[in-house]
Amino acid sequence: MKVRAAKSWQNLSPHLRIFFSKIKVHWMGISNRLRDLSLPAMIAISSGIAILLIVTAIITYFSFVSDLTTPEQLMNKNNTGLILMDRDGKPFFKEEQARDIKIYPISDMPTYVPQAFVAIEDDQFYDHPGFSIRGISRAIVANFRNTGYSQGGSTITQQLVKNALLTSEKSLTRKYQELILSLEIERTYSKDQILEMYLNSIYFGSGAYGIEEASQTYFDKDVSALTVGEAAVLAALPKAPSALSPFGGDRTRLRARQTLILEKMEYDPAEYADVTFAKPDEEATSSLAPHFAVWLREYLYQKYGEDTVDRLGFRVVTTIDRDMQKTGQTLVKQHIANLGRRDASNAGLVALNPKTGEILTMVGSVDWNNEEFGKYNIAFAHRQPGSTFKPIVYAESFVKGKHPSDKITDEPINIGGYQPRNSDGKFRGEVKIREALGNSLNIPAVKLLEFVGVKDAVELARKMGLNSLSTTQDFGLSLVLGGGEVQLFELTRAYGVFAANGVLVPSHPILSITDKFGNEIYKYRSQTGEEVEGGDTLKEPFANVLDSAAAYMITLILSDNEARKATFGEQNWLTLGRPAAAKTGTTNDFKDAWTIGYTPTLVTGVWVGNNDGSPMNGLFGSQAAAPIWHGFMTRALKNTAAQEFERPNTLVEVKLCRVTQSYCTLCAEEDTYVELYSKRNLPPENCAQITPTPTPTATPEPTQIPTQTPIPSPTPVPSNTPIPSATHAPTQTPTATPVVVVPTTNTLIPMIMLP
Secondary structure, three states: OHHHHHHHHHHOOHHHHHHHHHHHHHHHHHHHHHHOOOHHHHHHHHHHHHHHHHHHHHHHHHHHHHHHOOHHHHHOOOOOOOEEEOOOOOEEEEOOOOOOOOOOOHHHOOOHHHHHHHHHHOOOOOOOOOOOHHHHHHHHHHHHHOOOOOOOOOOHHHHHHHHHOOOOOOOHHHHHHHHHHHHHHHHHOOHHHHHHHHHOOOEOOOOOEOHHHHHHHHHOOOHHHOOHHHHHHHHHHHHOHHHHOOOOOOHHHHHHHHHHHHHHOOOOHHHHOOOOOOOOOHHHHHOOOHHHHHHHHHHHHHHHOHHHHHHHOOEEEEOOOHHHHHHHHHHHHHHHHHHHHHOOOEEEEEEEOOOOOEEEEEEOOOOOOOOOOOOOOHHHOEEOOHHHHHHHHHHHHHHOOOOOOOEEEEOOOOEOOEOOOOOOOOOOEEEEHHHHHHOOOHHHHHHHHHHHOHHHHHHHHHHOOOOOOOOOOOOHHHHHHOOOOEEHHHHHHHHHHHHOOOEEOOOEOEEEEEOOOOOEEEEEEOOOOEEEEOOEEEEOOOEEOOOHHHHHHHHHHHOOHHHHHHHHOOOOOOOOOOOOEEEEEEOHHHOEEEEEEEOOOOEEEEEEEOOOOOOOOOOOHHHHOHHHHHHHHHHHOOOOOOOOOOOOOOEEEEEEEOOOOOEOOOOOHHHEEEEEEEHHHOOOEOOOOOOOOOOOOOOOOOOOOOOOOOOOOOOOOOOOOOOOOOOOOOOOOOOOOOOOOOOOOOOOOOOEEOO
């Protein structure tokens, strides 16, 4: 007998010999200890273990019973963390524990889809009560044999419990809790409901949770369109999502597991194994709009609290436009690569809807993965704006009575020792304000800042959203040339005030927020400017921060290619082939290059430079930033109809004399042209140089006054001669009729036509 036993032992595989050896060692140790115990001690230990099991079961039940009431509650128990989506609802940022769970009904799936998962994960699923003795035994053996492809010990129900309710901790206590909850789930739900929850909540790798997201990620199709081979691939992934992922994982192992599943389903692997994978979504791995995502996450943490955001699993639909964001990131990267030889290493871009305040694009650096400065968001850096600050000063001058057609002298000046110069070192003499701003002349700008006052200019800038501009710093007259520091984000928003005719619309990065259960937390109605939060509806306080007439006159100048062509040329990066206003800016030593511009529906700001403030090699805003602005605006607006800027009713048309360019009612109609003026600042009449056109006076016609005919003396008539009766009335002497001549006068009535 001993010989036979020895031979049987030798015939066992090495794995089984090790397995049974371990069992023998452990059992011998336990049995030796039990022999040393008295009966009361054994009873006490047994009773203690029983009590512990009962208490653990009770605690587990009451701790999780509320999470078993609905499939949504069950599936989302461990679903924590933040998910950010673009304006179309497509995720672009997920925290590690966050899952974008969308239930796809099992009834809408081809029958072979759930069949594939049951075949490889739990072939006794429809027969067991929530756990499988055979499966547990098989798993124990498999762990010792280390085959790698055998089934695990957990049933589909147990996997659902582990993934949705418990942690991945490996302990006897957690395994016991898993068993208790599996039994309760089996008691509460049908097998198909359990399988449906499982398929919609498990992780498939590459950021995909649930069968529908996995189908879209790997095959770019709906679950209903999956083939048998594709279903087998998806069923293979939950075993090791990262290791087996078609995107970067071991495809050879994935094919082997797919073959195993097809065989278990009784399909011919040779006939059904071939599948075609979709192209990986680069944005899913590189993260679209990473600077925006980090900035918005911090905003949400500050407003709602980090614990609340993560615990409730905020699902945030942002205002980000995916196509615009991709365009901005691509253009910035390409252009900086071209400018690298001229010492420009970084750029940022911000795009907003000036009517709604929605943030459509935010590019915070040329490359998020740049180890030196990639994570720093340049959109919120404080940099000098150069000449892009000038329109704010000009707008204030229009508020205080100046007009684009007014003349200003471009000449050498010395104001308290401050002697500004134009960028080209030239002086142009007398120029119109329109031309001074269009060609970005420095000396006229300084004169206008002296006219409006630094304090009032700063006040207007802050009203327009430039909150980073200090109210205590003494900027002096260099402020108009970019002497103060501002943020790209704020300056872009300020130009949106021009686009909106003086209205500042608060910036909005969020369209809606729901928790992981679908409960609404916040909603922004962009068309009406209303915010809904906590059941309360708040009207967004849009603010009129700038006179609409002044804002529109800035737009007229910045959109007038004739006004700037002397400096920028007829063909330049600031024209789009549709109504668009834009301004460039460059700081001293070429440290910062800017272009900010807008249409009625889109305002975009671009900054180019170096994070450390080192100068570029002779790059102006028109060279470094304007091409990015032009490319972005052209592509972003490609499929939209061109719109004209809306003229406010605070402006009226005034006819000016062509010769003197002043308002005078003595000018003939054909010698006038029309300018727009604010109703608040209508021009006074000035006819000093106008000679009135003589108006011919009517000549009275001469009146013939007939001479009175003398009545002859009556001839004596004989008394016997009858006197004839009078046959007519006596003639009256006519009197002269006076002719009244009304002289032509020029009444001083302004020739104004309302729009």
